[in-house]
Amino acid sequence: MKHHPRAGDLALAAAVLLPLVVALPRLGWPADDAGAWLAWVGRAAGILGLAMLLLAAATSIRVPGWDRPFGGLARLWRLHHALALALAAVPLGMPVAVDVLFPPLSRGPVWLGWLAWLAMLLFLAPTFGFFGRPRYQTWKRLHLVSAAALLLALAHALPLAGEAWPWWLLGLAGLAAIAWRKLGSHRARLAYRIETVEPLARGVVELVLAPQGRRLVHEPGQFVYLAPLDKTLAAGRGEEHPYTIASAPADDRLRIGIKDLGDASHALQSVTPGSMVQVEGPYGDVFGRHPSGRHRLWLGGGIGITPFVSGARDLLARGMVEGKVLLVYLANRPQRAYYLDELEAIAERLPGFSVVAHYYLERGALDVAFLATHCPDVAEREIHLCGPPAMNAHLRRLLVGQGVPRSRIHSEVLDFL
Numbered sequence: 001m002k003h004h005p006r007a008g009d010l011a012l013a014a015a016v017l018l019p020l021v022v023a024l025p026r027l028g029w030p031a032d033d034a035g036a037w038l039a040w041v042g043r044a045a046g047i048l049g050l051a052m053l054l055l056a057a058a059t060s061i062r063v064p065g066w067d068r069p070f071g072g073l074a075r076l077w078r079l080h081h082a083l084a085l086a087l088a089a090v091p092l093g094m095p096v097a098v099d100v101l102f103p104p105l106s107r108g109p110v111w112l113g114w115l116a117w118l119a120m121l122l123f124l125a126p127t128f129g130f131f132g133r134p135r136y137q138t139w140k141r142l143h144l145v146s147a148a149a150l151l152l153a154l155a156h157a158l159p160l161a162g163e164a165w166p167w168w169l170l171g172l173a174g175l176a177a178i179a180w181r182k183l184g185s186h187r188a189r190l191a192y193r194i195e196t197v198e199p200l201a202r203g204v205v206e207l208v209l210a211p212q213g214r215r216l217v218h219e220p221g222q223f224v225y226l227a228p229l230d231k232t233l234a235a236g237r238g239e240e241h242p243y244t245i246a247s248a249p250a251d252d253r254l255r256i257g258i259k260d261l262g263d264a265s266h267a268l269q270s271v272t273p274g275s276m277v278q279v280e281g282p283y284g285d286v287f288g289r290h291p292s293g294r295h296r297l298w299l300g301g302g303i304g305i306t307p308f309v310s311g312a313r314d315l316l317a318r319g320m321v322e323g324k325v326l327l328v329y330l331a332n333r334p335q336r337a338y339y340l341d342e343l344e345a346i347a348e349r350l351p352g353f354s355v356v357a358h359y360y361l362e363r364g365a366l367d368v369a370f371l372a373t374h375c376p377d378v379a380e381r382e383i384h385l386c387g388p389p390a391m392n393a394h395l396r397r398l399l400v401g402q403g404v405p406r407s408r409i410h411s412e413v414l415d416f417l
């Protein structure tokens with residue numbers, strides 16, 4: 001995660017505060033007694049909570065390219081989740097005392113607020129720890145319940161709010177986001193044909209995709225949503241899953257490394273060459289723009305090597321490296337270091353780019369001694385990590401311990417849940 005605020009963060013913070021700022025003259029400043037303070041805090045919390053809910057809906061959209069001001073789709077969605085969860089912590093009807101919270105049934109807008117709160121609770125329930133890890137597809141479908149919560153919350157707020165325009169503004173942004181995803185997003189999909197399916201290791205293949213019309217323009221290490229259309233697929237036909245583009249932007253083929261991690265990715269191991277896929281994107285901002293002129297250190301683990309494969313192929317295609325780039329490939333054992341031969345061949349041809357493998361089963365977790373041997377100037381470098389969450393957390397601790405400022409460590413996890 002990148003810790004410095006992006007332009008998108010500031011826009012989001014301004015949008016969250018907008019309805020409260022507009023309402024402040026009406027809310028006034030609370031009188032000097034506890035009841036008035038509680039009512040004021042409750043109203044402010046209700047206003048902020050609803051603004052968060054509407055913005056959570058607006059930020060849940062995927063429009064290729066729109067995620068970059070936020071530091072990539074994963075980061076934008078982390079913001080989106082934080083906003084939605086923050087709302088759950090704000091009892092939506094709390095603005096005033098108990099008699100206002102449970103009024104006669106004739107006060108419809110208040111009861112709509114309660115219904116919105118219930119819908120939100122229903123939506124968030126699968127994420128509570130004691131239910132275990134939610135299934136991704138179920139979690140995705142449940143987002144429709146959150147759309148109902150959004151409509152109910154708007155119906156609750158509009159009659160009660162003194163000034164309606166901020167709610168219309170945020171509400172329309174949320175509804176437009178949902179409408180775009182449901183009705184318009186198919187236009188952003190491009191048709192590709194699977195040219196070859198190349199085995200890389202047990203349970204890992206690389207799909208080579210040829211464009212059947214307009215071709216995707218992307219940066220190194222970005223990702224796409226891939227929906228395979230092969231009728232013989234045992235699972236995941238027509239289902240969208242995110243995959244990193246492992247090819248260089250200059251390559252007219254898209255190359256995608258796919259590891260068997262579940263039903264859909266297992267089925268893709270034997271997808272039929274010649275069949276079609278739909279590709280939507282590009283998304284993400286793995287390498288960002290860091291004009292620091294520093295040498296770089298890339299640390300890729302498991303299937304998290306794919307953004308760096310794209311990065312290395314891009315350096316080769318451009319025939320140049322600005323400064324030095326060291327790629328550390330973290331794998332369990334040599335047989336799991338797919339792409340390593342190709343990466344080593346690139347390193348031989350390209351001055352400034354080098355690669356070294358680290359095998360967990362031989363050396364344990366990557367440690368200070370390994371860094372001191374292979375990257376003694378680590379504290380001076382711009383660092384990119386991509387791997388499983390536990391690996392990223394370990395590397396981040398190690399690097400910070402070696403004096404690398406947090407702002408120079410950029411990490412990605414290939415999982416949105």
Ligand SMILES: Cc1cc2nc3c(=O)[nH]c(=O)nc-3n(C[C@H](O)[C@H](O)[C@H](O)COP(=O)(O)OP(=O)(O)OC[C@H]3O[C@@H](n4cnc5c(N)ncnc54)[C@H](O)[C@@H]3O)c2cc1C
Pocket residue numbers: 074136137223236240241242243244245256257258259260261262263264265266284303306413414415416417
């Ligand atoms: C930005 C990004 C880039 C990725 N790049 C690659 C890559 O280059 N190569 C690769 O092999 N894998 C990549 N993945 C992971 C890949 O998306 C999952 O392995 C795949 O979606 C699993 O689906 P499944 O049905 O086979 O497994 P499931 O059993 O459904 O899920 C296995 C894991 O994948 C996650 N997952 C499932 N469906 C989705 C989805 N639609 N969106 C997000 N996460 C999902 C689940 O949370 C779970 O942790 C990437 C993921 C992300 C978020």
